[in-house]
Amino acid sequence: MTAILEVKALCKKYPAFQLDHVSFSVEQGMIMGLIGRNGAGKTTTMKSMLDLVHPDAGDVLFFGESIREKGNEIRQKIGYASGANQFYIRKKIRDITAMTRAFYDNWDDAEYQKFIKMFGLDEDKKLMELSEGMKVKYSLTTALSHHAQLLILDEPTSGLDPVSREELLEIFQYLAKQETAILFSTHITSDLEKCADAITYLQRGSVIASKAYQDFLKDYPQQHSLEDIMVHLERKPMEFDQE
Amino acid sequence: MEKLLKKEFCFTALPLTYFFLLFALMTMIPGYPILVGTFFVCMGLFQTFLSAREQNDILYTVLMPVSKADAVKARYLFVICIQMIFFVICAILTLIRMALFAKSSVYLSNPMMNANPIYLGYVLLIFVLFNWIFVNGFWKTAYNAGKPFVLFSIASFVLIGLAETIHHIPGLTWMNTENDGLSLQCLFLMGAIVIYILADYGCIKKSCGSIEKIDL
Numbered sequence: 056m057t058a059i060l061e062v063k064a065l066c067k068k069y070p071a072f073q074l075d076h077v078s079f080s081v082e083q084g085m086i087m088g089l090i091g092r093n094g095a096g097k098t099t100t101m102k103s104m105l106d107l108v109h110p111d112a113g114d115v116l117f118f119g120e121s122i123r124e125k126g127n128e129i130r131q132k133i134g135y136a137s138g139a140n141q142f143y144i145r146k147k148i149r150d151i152t153a154m155t156r157a158f159y160d161n162w163d164d165a166e167y168q169k170f171i172k173m174f175g176l177d178e179d180k181k182l183m184e185l186s187e188g189m190k191v192k193y194s195l196t197t198a199l200s201h202h203a204q205l206l207i208l209d210e211p212t213s214g215l216d217p218v219s220r221e222e223l224l225e226i227f228q229y230l231a232k233q234e235t236a237i238l239f240s241t242h243i244t245s246d247l248e249k250c251a252d253a254i255t256y257l258q259r260g261s262v263i264a265s266k267a268y269q270d271f272l273k274d275y276p277q278q279h280s281l282e283d284i285m286v287h288l289e290r291k292p293m294e295f296d297q298e
Numbered sequence: 299m300e301k302l303l304k305k306e307f308c309f310t311a312l313p314l315t316y317f318f319l320l321f322a323l324m325t326m327i328p329g330y331p332i333l334v335g336t337f338f339v340c341m342g343l344f345q346t347f348l349s350a351r352e353q354n355d356i357l358y359t360v361l362m363p364v365s366k367a368d369a370v371k372a373r374y375l376f377v378i379c380i381q382m383i384f385f386v387i388c389a390i391l392t393l394i395r396m397a398l399f400a401k402s403s404v405y406l407s408n409p410m411m412n413a414n415p416i417y418l419g420y421v422l423l424i425f426v427l428f429n430w431i432f433v434n435g436f437w438k439t440a441y442n443a444g445k446p447f448v449l450f451s452i453a454s455f456v457l458i459g460l461a462e463t464i465h466h467i468p469g470l471t472w473m474n475t476e477n478d479g480l481s482l483q484c485l486f487l488m489g490a491i492v493i494y495i496l497a498d499y500g501c502i503k504k505s506c507g508s509i510e511k512i513d514l
Contacts, residue, residue: 126363127364128363130361130364135361141354142358143309157301157304158301158363
């Protein structure tokens, strides 16, 4: 398989936190979960990959090319959605789409309408009138309508009800079959159990594992699930535990 | 850039910014510090910056196939276009006042600045302050709009105060007379045009450099 995203030794230092030589790669049609506790560096990694945050060192290659050099070409081929970042929430979906489509060379209206119907989105609604799940679905719709080959999703399932999460995970699996690669960050480990092909685990800004999902599980034979592994890796005794 | 400009005008800009262009009509008010109208149009632009920030516009823009520098340039071009529309309206009204109402008693007895080439020069100088202090200041962080706008407000009102005072100083009365000193007034305007062009060039370059340094 071809690596369509390669993150190489990404470093970014903040006063109280640092990304320390973060490296991993995502292949075509792969669903990779980027996991770690809150504050482990998932969002910083994603923002660094997208050149929104300036890494101190390291490189990010999409389709073999650096985003710093070929940003516009690369952004034509990738999609980004975040549960936290909402744009133009007071505008109607129809108006946001009308503006967004102008910037993509390979925007496909038929594809857009297909996903609008599939997700049951009402184009006359304002973004702020949508539920969290529908907002994520709209972000995915715009990403998929320009035939993104890689979706970078920052905690897309946070704030979703179990039914919406299940739907979204099914969508991820459908997209992966269409050869779309998906990198999504989450701390909801049960989501990954259902669909992830690979795991990159971030702990305090460092990658402690980046491998196939089953191989990752095999590394912790005494743990029964991904959640158990995460608790095993992260749990520190609280003060009242020591008393 | 064409698409980005369309986005700035039709999608990002607040209607209020266009509405505030009507403050150009203050050019005709006698006995009033007419340069305040220029401050108001800058306030309209400030509102668009605030609204764009609240709508997460910069992230929306740079996540599309658009470079950060182009996003900054597009906003600058929007600002410059609004300023030029305001300037042209002021220039037309100034010509009307000078041609049709030159002998009007309300303008002849006006202790404040009359609309003349000097006034138009000051309009451009206030825009230079806005672009240099506010717009440049905003792009240093892409979110902090308050402090640069307060600094611009102080600087612009100092300039308006100076402009309204200076023509009362003996030897400088040509700055507000109808017939004498028109050539000097035009020279002042030409100088302001040159400063405006150079300042805009410098501002765009500086802001494009700033946006590349900050984390969004």
